[in-house]
Amino acid sequence: MKSDLLKASANPITLKALSLVPSYRAYRAMYTLLQESQWWSREELAAYQTKALSRLLDHAYENVPYYRRVFQERSLVPEDIRTPADLTLLPFLTKEIVQANLADLKARNYPESAFEYVRTSGSTGTPMGFYYEKGISRAREWAFMKTQWDRVGYRFRDRCVILRGHVVDAASSGVYWKKALFGRWLIMSSHQMNEETLPAYIDRIRTFRPRFIHAYPSTAVILARYMREHEVEPFPTVKAVLCGSENLYPWQRSLLSEAFGCRVFSWYGNSEQTVLAGECEESTRYHIFPEYSIVELIGRDGRPVAGPGAMGEVVSTNLTNYVCPLIRYRTMDVAVATDKQCSCRRQYPLLEKVEGRLQEFIVTRNGHLISVTPINYESGAFENIRQFQMYQEEIGELIMKVVRKPTYTDEDTRQLTRELRWQLGDEVNIHVHFVDEIPRTEGGKFRYLIQKLPISVGDL
Numbered sequence: 079m080k081s082d083l084l085k086a087s088a089n090p091i092t093l094k095a096l097s098l099v100p101s102y103r104a105y106r107a108m109y110t111l112l113q114e115s116q117w118w119s120r121e122e123l124a125a126y127q128t129k130a131l132s133r134l135l136d137h138a139y140e141n142v143p144y145y146r147r148v149f150q151e152r153s154l155v156p157e158d159i160r161t162p163a164d165l166t167l168l169p170f171l172t173k174e175i176v177q178a179n180l181a182d183l184k185a186r187n188y189p190e191s192a193f194e195y196v197r198t199s200g201s202t203g204t205p206m207g208f209y210y211e212k213g214i215s216r217a218r219e220w221a222f223m224k225t226q227w228d229r230v231g232y233r234f235r236d237r238c239v240i241l242r243g244h245v246v247d248a249a250s251s252g253v254y255w256k257k258a259l260f261g262r263w264l265i266m267s268s269h270q271m272n273e274e275t276l277p278a279y280i281d282r283i284r285t286f287r288p289r290f291i292h293a294y295p296s297t298a299v300i301l302a303r304y305m306r307e308h309e310v311e312p313f314p315t316v317k318a319v320l321c322g323s324e325n326l327y328p329w330q331r332s333l334l335s336e337a338f339g340c341r342v343f344s345w346y347g348n349s350e351q352t353v354l355a356g357e358c359e360e361s362t363r364y365h366i367f368p369e370y371s372i373v374e375l376i377g378r379d380g381r382p383v384a385g386p387g388a389m390g391e392v393v394s395t396n397l398t399n400y401v402c403p404l405i406r407y408r409t410m411d412v413a414v415a416t417d418k419q420c421s422c423r424r425q426y427p428l429l430e431k432v433e434g435r436l437q438e439f440i441v442t443r444n445g446h447l448i449s450v451t452p453i454n455y456e457s458g459a460f461e462n463i464r465q466f467q468m469y470q471e472e473i474g475e476l477i478m479k480v481v482r483k484p485t486y487t488d489e490d491t492r493q494l495t496r497e498l499r500w501q502l503g504d505e506v507n508i509h510v511h512f513v514d515e516i517p518r519t520e521g522g523k524f525r526y527l528i529q530k531l532p533i534s535v536g537d538l
């Protein structure tokens with residue numbers, strides 16, 4: 079599906095034929111709307127959301143048994159919810175509720191063929207399955223993604239290096255990459271990146287001459303670190319590094335922009351498609367797409383947090399998925415609000431930053447949560463460390479797993495402990511454990527913190 083769209087956009091001859099394909103029509107309609115709506119006034123955006131919400135609620139009430147029940151139990155009808163602010167009349171939708179009620183979350187007025195079952199990765203928190211509208215949800219997603227990438231000049235025909243969670247089978251060939259999409263994408267294996275193979279990766283990227291690098295931050299960082307340590311020049315053709323799917327930490331952003339000598343552009347979204355927000359031409363704040371969903375930030379009391387700098391869990395309502403509506407869905411992600419306006423003149427609501435998943439906080443002895451975001455892994459304390467991962471299973475106790483470089487000494491352990499204590503305070507005991515390697519998740523992502531303690535928004 080993805081490749082059909084990419085093909086279509088690159089080749090005008092097929093456009094007419096493709097206008098008959100529903101997925102292409104969905105892509106085109108949404109992309110066309112976004113070209114205009116991104117410049118709408120606040121009032122216009124609010125009016126759009128209100129209308130989209132009321133259509134969604136009418137539909138959910140009529141056709142989705144779970145929501146019919148939710149309304150009836152509260153003696154509500156869709157007309158009682160007139161604006162996004164009235165959504166607080168409806169309960170949250172947790173991953174657990176979705177799992178327990180999936181059959182009743184399917185809209186009765188769609189044929190079975192309209193449902194595509196999607197499972198979120200179970201690497202942290204609760205694994206969950208839900209439904210996309212087959213052929214449509216993914217197409218629409220591309221319209222939003224393309225609209226974001228337009229801000230850094232992305233075109234579908236551009237050559238891209240892909241540094242994500244892929245494994246390219248190198249056992250027989252000794253080659254760690256493969257081409258895709260008519261040679262425009264160079265997909266490079268993240269699992270074989272090491273001191274021995276990275277020079278070959280760098281040569282290959284240089285001769286490929288990519289205009290963009292699509293990356294998981296944790297994968298791009300391995301390459302960037304190597305390039306900086308060995309004083310490798312940036313790739314002159316690369317315009318931007320596009321980072322998604324993992325939280326981008328400040329230290330990663332500065333390392334990547336330094337090593338690659340270009341803009342690092344990131345976005346925040348989820349596979350449930352209940353929130354999408356990205357940077358713009360002029361700022362690294364996340365611009366929330368109001369056409370995509372209604373986003374609330376919820377504090378420890380379960381009520382919306384207000385004011386700039388307020389931190390809360392992202393709770394969001396997708397406005398376009400009618401086959402399996404997700405209304406007030408708890409993402410378990412934590413973000414910080416801002417009421418600033420961006421100089422790009424879009425009137426989209428902004429997030430100051432995304433702190434990451436609730437499961438990416440460290441729990442101190444007195445039960446406070448500390449974000450791992452400010453920890454600076456670029457400080458001298460990490461110089462002789464090849465890889466590391468934090469691990470917590472007891473309150474107030476943090477295990478730091480470390481893969482040492484040959485140059486590592488006891489002094490590095492002391493320095494690392496000092497640095498972490500300085501960042502995390504006295505309420506966390508730090509234990510350094512040496513390991514030979516740190517495995518990635520099933521999806522090839524890398525987690526800086528494995529949090530085994532259950533954390534909920536009430537702990538914020």
Ligand SMILES: [Zn+2]
Nearest residue numbers: 358361420422
């Ligand atoms: Zn902006």
